[in-house]
Amino acid sequence: MYKVMIVEDDPKLGGLLESHIRRYGNEGVLVSDFDHVLEKFKEIEPHVVLLDVNLPSFDGYYWCRMIRSVSTCPIIFISARSGTLDQLRALENGADDYITKPFHHDIVIAKIHSQLRRVYGDYASVSEERKVEKDGLTLYPERMELQLGEQTVALTKKETILLEILLGRSPRLVSRETILEKLWDDAFVDDNTLSVNITRVRKRLGELGIEDALETVRGSGYRLNSVWKQ
Structure with missing residues (x-):
């Protein structure tokens, strides 16, 4: 079972995402403390992060950079911002994918599974880890x-x-x-x-x-x- 950390300040949407992730056999962990996202990331140790752009205190771009400073875990942005510059900014700050709202939940699940396969599953690199x-x-x-x-x-x-x-x-x-x-x-x-x-x-x-x-x-x-x- 893989663990997906959900950073979304809309509790209804966050709850729906958590429910769909669980329905497909993985664990969704909803974050509600938006001032300590990096600390929660270290505590949860997720395999994938779903990250909203518009968050209290610090935006998703900031938290993406903070996570990238300690981990290469896949990060998927979910945002109502659909502009090209917003998506480019997300990718430049370390995101792996970007989904605009409103979205179909099955698309989100498919994107999550794609990242899981790429990093941990069938498509993961088989080269020996450097140490x-x-x-x-x-x-x-x-x-x-x-x-x-x-x-x-x-x-x-x-x-x-x-x-x-x-x-x-x-x-x-x-x-x-x-x-x-x-x-x-x-x-x-x-x-x-x-x-x-x-x-x-x-x-x-x-x-x-x-x-x-x-x-x-x-x-x-x-x-x-x-x-x-x-």
């Missing part, structure tokens, strides 16, 4: 996850890129210039921005019980030492 491993610590770049033993933490895109560089070269030093080029493609970034990202990676490592592994080499760069090695 970077060092002394039992494993990074899965394609799903943006870091694992040590039975523990796993979710990463943002920038955290994933940064860890892939550091873990792949551990215990060698990685220069600040190399990191900046990989993360921001030579765009101007101040030292504070880089420091914030380094701090976030240290926090993710800490969530796995790894402390003092990421070393700052003043004036040169950073080194990931395998202090977690058993």
